Amino acid sequence: MKNVEANMGLELRGLKKILGGRVIIENLDLSMAKGEMISLLGPSGCGKTTTLRMIAGFLIPDAGTVKVAGKDVTNLGPEKRPSAMVFQNYALWPHMTVSRNVAYPLKIKGLGKIETAEKVEAALGLVNLLHHQDSRPGRISGGEQQRVALARALVQEPDVLLLDEPLSNLDAKLREKVREDIRELQRRLGITTVIVTHDQEEALSISDRVAVMNAGKIEQFSNPQDLYRHPATEYVATFIGALNRFEGNLVEGRIVSGSDVIGIRPEDLILSSQQNDDALPGTVELVIPRGHFFEVVIRREDGIFKAFTNEFIPAVGENVFVKIKKSLRYQNGKLVG
Amino acid sequence: MRRYFNPSKVALNLSVFLLALFILGPILWLGVHAFVTDWKYPHLYPSGLTLNWWSKVFLDSALKTAIRNSLIISPIVVVLSMVICLPAAYAAGRMNYWGRKTFMITLFSANSFPKIGLFAAIATLYYTLNLMGTFLGVVIIQLLGTIIYMTWIPAAAFASVPRYLEEAARDAGASKFTVFRTITLRMAMPGILVAIVMSFLASFDEAQGSYLVGAPTIYTMPTEMYSLVQNYPIQVAAVFSILLAIPSVLLLGLARKHIMGGQLAEGFQIK
Ligand SMILES: Nc1ncnc2c1ncn2[C@@H]1O[C@H](COP(=O)(O)OP(=O)(O)OP(=O)(O)O)[C@@H](O)[C@H]1O
Ligand SMILES: [Mg+2]
Numbered sequence: 001m002k003n004v005e006a007n008m009g010l011e012l013r014g015l016k017k018i019l020g021g022r023v024i025i026e027n028l029d030l031s032m033a034k035g036e037m038i039s040l041l042g043p044s045g046c047g048k049t050t051t052l053r054m055i056a057g058f059l060i061p062d063a064g065t066v067k068v069a070g071k072d073v074t075n076l077g078p079e080k081r082p083s084a085m086v087f088q089n090y091a092l093w094p095h096m097t098v099s100r101n102v103a104y105p106l107k108i109k110g111l112g113k114i115e116t117a118e119k120v121e122a123a124l125g126l127v128n129l130l131h132h133q134d135s136r137p138g139r140i141s142g143g144e145q146q147r148v149a150l151a152r153a154l155v156q157e158p159d160v161l162l163l164d165e166p167l168s169n170l171d172a173k174l175r176e177k178v179r180e181d182i183r184e185l186q187r188r189l190g191i192t193t194v195i196v197t198h199d200q201e202e203a204l205s206i207s208d209r210v211a212v213m214n215a216g217k218i219e220q221f222s223n224p225q226d227l228y229r230h231p232a233t234e235y236v237a238t239f240i241g242a243l244n245r246f247e248g249n250l251v252e253g254r255i256v257s258g259s260d261v262i263g264i265r266p267e268d269l270i271l272s273s274q275q276n277d278d279a280l281p282g283t284v285e286l287v288i289p290r291g292h293f294f295e296v297v298i299r300r301e302d303g304i305f306k307a308f309t310n311e312f313i314p315a316v317g318e319n320v321f322v323k324i325k326k327s328l329r330y331q332n333g334k335l336v337g
Numbered sequence: 338m339r340r341y342f343n344p345s346k347v348a349l350n351l352s353v354f355l356l357a358l359f360i361l362g363p364i365l366w367l368g369v370h371a372f373v374t375d376w377k378y379p380h381l382y383p384s385g386l387t388l389n390w391w392s393k394v395f396l397d398s399a400l401k402t403a404i405r406n407s408l409i410i411s412p413i414v415v416v417l418s419m420v421i422c423l424p425a426a427y428a429a430g431r432m433n434y435w436g437r438k439t440f441m442i443t444l445f446s447a448n449s450f451p452k453i454g455l456f457a458a459i460a461t462l463y464y465t466l467n468l469m470g471t472f473l474g475v476v477i478i479q480l481l482g483t484i485i486y487m488t489w490i491p492a493a494a495f496a497s498v499p500r501y502l503e504e505a506a507r508d509a510g511a512s513k514f515t516v517f518r519t520i521t522l523r524m525a526m527p528g529i530l531v532a533i534v535m536s537f538l539a540s541f542d543e544a545q546g547s548y549l550v551g552a553p554t555i556y557t558m559p560t561e562m563y564s565l566v567q568n569y570p571i572q573v574a575a576v577f578s579i580l581l582a583i584p585s586v587l588l589l590g591l592a593r594k595h596i597m598g599g600q601l602a603e604g605f606q607i608k
Contacts, residue, residue: 104511
């Protein structure tokens with residue numbers, strides 16, 4: 001029992017939150033191991049921030065419990081919780097220098113001058129910002145501000161690190177680099193981390209597991225491969241990656257009318273110029289270069305298909321054969337095969 | 338580069354000069370008169386220089402008392418005003434938009450009521466409370482004039498401190514009170530400093546109410562002016578005016594240094 005507790009990172013059980021008379025989060029369960037990094041992924045307004053703020057202690061849940069490292073913190077204020085948050089807009093205090101920002105949590109804790117200075121230096125070293133110690137937050141770039149916010153969170157040596165869309169204020173190029181830096185740091189320090197994002201690429205590339213949220217609920221909580229290859233609900237299938245979606249059944253490689261929903265990933269369509277087993281003929285309507293692959297839109301008699309290919313690239317108007325290699329079948333939104 | 342005679346530029350310079358003369362002229366006039374024996378119309382130059390008027394002011398016990406009263410009363414008024422108004426300003430700053438608007442507009446309407454009418458009403462109240470001619474009476478009447486500054490400006494300053502900066506401090510382990518002390522108050526400080534300066538000047542310059550309530554037992558510098566103008570040569574009034582202006586100039590200088598040039602202004606550059 002003791003051992004299990006020690007291995008606990010974060011556990012949310014039956015969380016519920018009502019805001020402005022509306023149920024925002026309903027019966028949310030989630031548990032993660034120590035040292036794991038997970039994403040809360042979902043469309044705008046699905047309750048990601050609300051969930052994160054309940055973990056941080058800015059919101060007290062109307063029902064359910066929050067446990068951090070095996071300890072129930074449900075009724076503690078944010079200052080008493082062993083979590084540290086990186087805010088979306090970084091929330092650096094403009095009247096303090098970078099190092100005073102990072103030193104603040106330690107000062108509050110009552111740490112001595114020398115120890116504080118050492119820890120601040122270590123934290124700033126971790127994010128490569130020692131040269132900006134004495135700058136004011138208003139004078140450094142967005143990416144640097146982001147790193148200061150991260151250092152301020154890390155210096156607290158929290159049991160859980162919370163990040164609310166930490167990359168959304170950075171430009172595309174920087175975003176990729178910073179997210180790799182965050183992941184590398186997280187791995188190195190072995191720090192339990194929850195990151196909120198509505199960017200699926202970000203979520204899939206950075207986390208051990210992703211919780212896909214929709215309208216206040218977790219639809220699926222799994223690792224990135226699983227989410228993509230075996231989406232548990234129709235919602236997850238359409239939300240993650242591209243999908244050809246048909247209402248009907250799949251019989252002998254052909255869509256026929258029926259009550260199921262069939263989902264086919266564009267890379268699970270095989271194009272060829274010759275007829276073979278289950279392949280059906282179609283006409284190429286569009287060919288779009290997508291960098292390292294091509295997107296091809298084909299009209300078959302049973303529907304319009306979008307395929308990704310980089311081996312056989314047909315021309316517009318050409319007749320090709322399309323074979324469905326793999327498909328997902330949903331009944332009432334749930335995966336059945 | 339060749340220069341052309343530019344009539345519009347000349348007109349502009351001339352108007353700036355005239356405006357400066359209009360604003361600074363009276364002050365210049367005061368400055369000169371405080372140090373000369375006499376300088377009247379037909380004479381092109383003053384008849385002589387003297388520090389006589391200054392010693393007159395500093396040796397006259399009534400004038401000295403007025404200076405002392407002003408220097409005691411105004412700081413007390415400012416401190417009381419802060420104690421009374423700043424909590425209200427904080428509350429207002431933390432209200433939602435419409436609550437704050439209503440609060441501010443109510444205060445403003447009360448303040449735009451003609452002062453002299455208000456003072457007359459207060460005077461009758463003072464008689465029943467035995468506050469007429471008392472130190473406390475003068476303090477209270479001056480306090481009224483500072484309320485608008487000490488609530489409006491700090492309320493706006495408190496309102497402009499982003500909530501997430503306070504939340505970040507809570508998250509870092511600070512109690513609500515520590516957050517207020519180290520983040521909220523600190524960031525609202527420029528506004529509060531402005532309010533302190535404005536309130537001090539409002540109190541220091543207040544004459545109507547202070548005269549009505551204080552005379553003839555308590556005179557402050559502005560109310561002493563009334564008798565000064567009648568009983569002394571004009572040069573003594575000039576000296577007195579300069580003395581009256583010193584705190585304003587000092588405070589404005591101080592405020593400028595701390596608010597416009599300092600780190601506080603720089604801090605407000607990020608959202
Ligand atoms: N204080 C509040 N009062 C009423 N409704 C609220 C409040 N806070 C949030 N909501 C509502 O709760 C829902 C979830 O909000 P939340 O901020 O958690 O969404 P999110 O998933 O973080 O979205 P985004 O990606 O846009 O940040 C939204 O519909 C929002 O309008
Ligand atoms: Mg959000």
